[in-house]
Amino acid sequence: MDDSHRVLIETQFRDLSEFYPDLRLEENQGEWVLKGILDFSACYENTKIQDSFQIEISISAEYSKDLPAAKETCGRIPLDPDFHINPDGSFCLGAPVDIKRKFAQEPTLLGFINNLVIPFLFSFSYRERNGAMPYGELSHGGQGLVEYYLKYFGITSETAVLNLIGILAADKYRGHHDCPCGSGQRIRNCHGNEVLRLRAIQSTREFLSEYLAILLHLRKTKKALSNELINQQALTLIKKEQRALRAQVSGK
C-alpha cells in the first residue's frame, strides 16, 4: 500500500472527525471504509433539517481520482431507483460531471460529505416530510443526462446535446467547426467554453458511455430522428468502443 495514499486518507479523516465524530475509518487490504452515524443539521433556502443516518462510504485505492461511494445501511432509504439508489446500493448523487465538478471544488472527505452526501440525505428527509424533492431530480439514465446538459448548455434541442457530447466522446474539439447548437456560429464563439470545461472533468471514455446512453434514449423516444442520429460519427464511436472492449478483454 502506498504510504502517501494512507497519509492522505488519515489526514482527511482527522479533519472530518472534528465535525462528524460518530464516523470511524476502517481499512481492509487497501480499501478504506467510513462507517457509522452521520449526524447533521443542514439548511436549504429557508428550510432547516436536523437528521441522522447510518451510512457507509467506501474509498477506493484510486481515491481521490475516483470519488468515494456512499450508501445507507439501516434500510431507511428504499433500494429503489426512484429514490436515486444505484443497483449496488450506493447513492446516485447527481449527473456524473456535476458531482465531479462539485467534488473538485473541495476535494476532501469532509467536502464530499458536506457538499454531496448531506444535500442528498437532506433531500430524502425533506421528501419524507413534505412528499416532494426540495431541489428537483433528474430522470433515470440517458434522459436525465439530457436534462442536465440542456440546462448546462442553456439550449433546448436534445439532438444538439447529443452532438455536443459527441465532440467530447470522440475527443474531436475543433474551434473553427460549426457549433452543434444550430446558432450558425463557430463553436469557439458559441458553446466552446462549456465544452472545454467539461473536457477537463471527465475522460473521453466516460463521455463515450454518456454519449451512448443519450443516443439510446433519443432513439427510443424520437423515431423520426433515427436517420439523422445514426451518423458516421456515432458508428465510428461505437466501433471504437467495441475495439477498446476487445483490447481490454484480450489484455487480461
Place this chain on the structure above:
Amino acid sequence: MPNPVNPYENFADRWHENNHERAKAFFQWVAWARRDFLEILAKNDIQKITESLAGSLGERAVASASSKLSLSTPALFAPAYKKGSTVEITNPSKPWTRNG
C-alpha cells in the same frame, strides 16, 4: 546569463554551438512553460494543474510539490463552516439514477 545553480558559470557560454542549438531549445522550453502557466490560470482543479505542469517542469518535481501542497496546505481547500454548525446547501446537485 548567470546560472543560479553555479554562480561562477555563464549559463549561455556554449549556446552558439551547433547553429545555436542550445539557445533554441531553451527558448522553446520557455515558450512551453509560459503557455502552460497561462493555461493554468483558467483551471481550478489541482489534479489537472498537476498534469499540465508535469509536461514542462517534470513529473517528479510536480508530483512531490503537489502532494506536499494538499497535505500541508489544507487552507487551500478550507471549509467555510465550523464544528457543530449547520451545513448551508447552495447550488445542490439534482439526484440521478444510472440505469433508466
